[in-house]
Amino acid sequence: MISEKFTINDIHLIRYANYEKTKDMKQEELIEKTRRDAELGKRLLEELKNRFQKKDA
Numbered sequence: 001m002i003s004e005k006f007t008i009n010d011i012h013l014i015r016y017a018n019y020e021k022t023k024d025m026k027q028e029e030l031i032e033k034t035r036r037d038a039e040l041g042k043r044l045l046e047e048l049k050n051r052f053q054k055k056d057a
Contacts, residue, residue, distance in 0.1 A: 002014070
């Protein structure tokens with residue numbers, strides 16, 4: 001889906017794919033999906049942070 005050289009077109013493709021996934025969701029469903037995705041993002045960032053801290057130690 002994303003090209004080797006990340007371009008503005010890739011951003012458009014990601015946004016369109018996200019729109020297609022969420023266009024028929026009710027507002028409550030979209031809010032819950034956003035919360036789940038945000039929690040996943042926070043966990044991934046914490047894991048990366050911990051990995052880099054261990055390398056520096």
